[in-house]
Amino acid sequence: MKPFQLNYIADANGLLREALQAWGISKRTLASVKYGGGQILVNGNEVTVRHPLVIGDAVTVVFPLEELGKGLQAEAGELEIVYEDEALLIVDKPPMQNTIPSREHPSGSLANFVAAHFEQQRIPATLHIVTRLDRDTSGLVCIAKNRHIHHLLSVQQQEKKMSRRYEAFLHGQLQQGEFTITAPIGRKNFSIIEREVRDDGQFAETEVSLLKVYSEFCHAMLTLNTGRTHQIRVHLAHIGHPLVGDDLYGGTREMIGRQALHCRRLELLHPVSGKALAFESRIRADMAALIR
Incomplete structure (x- = not known):
């Protein structure tokens, strides 16, 4: 297996440590490179972070090989791959599939299938799922192929440079x-799963844009400005319009057998090139049937 690596060209004189920091490589990542079997090369020679750089020097960071977590088994299964390169994997998750295994559903998760895909492609990485979806929710999921790439994408989320837009049907x-x-x-008292709006909870913000009103429900587009657990579901229930099919938060399954929520659009900056990327996914047949 070939280790993941990134290449840079020094654009200023100074210590290598300072350049690595400017390129977004954290102290934690550097420690993993130093002690986990990685390398830092300047013009092909292995050096330490105290090495003095000269403009034009070629810097290569070779990241340690990663191992699949012991609790995750690779499992062959169908993946709907929307985009893939050396750093990123974007997939379209069907409804009724866990993103990661759970006690109730220990196999068949998206993570199980991605682990098998990584094995087949000889990608030396564990699972770094950047944008997780609930079991019922369908749509786009972003996966990083390296711990450092995951870190860069997490920073994008914090800085609101990554955008997720959801299509939904509301009661x-x-x-x-x-x-x-x-x-x-925040977490609801005496519940492991449920969340609720509460004064001591974490800040959460959801933008709502109405698309069309029907006799029994309405069709809306939702944009997450934060990424709290069950955020859309909790916020919509809070304003008296729970998701159609979301029986945990006040919806009914008379029209559809799962919460009518789909991650429709994902926008981000490529963590290596900085190029703006945008991906789209159509709603699944069970949701589309509600508006035919």
């Missing part, structure tokens, strides 16, 4: 065309 009829829900979310 009732919204009265406003566009609005923002800003309400803190």
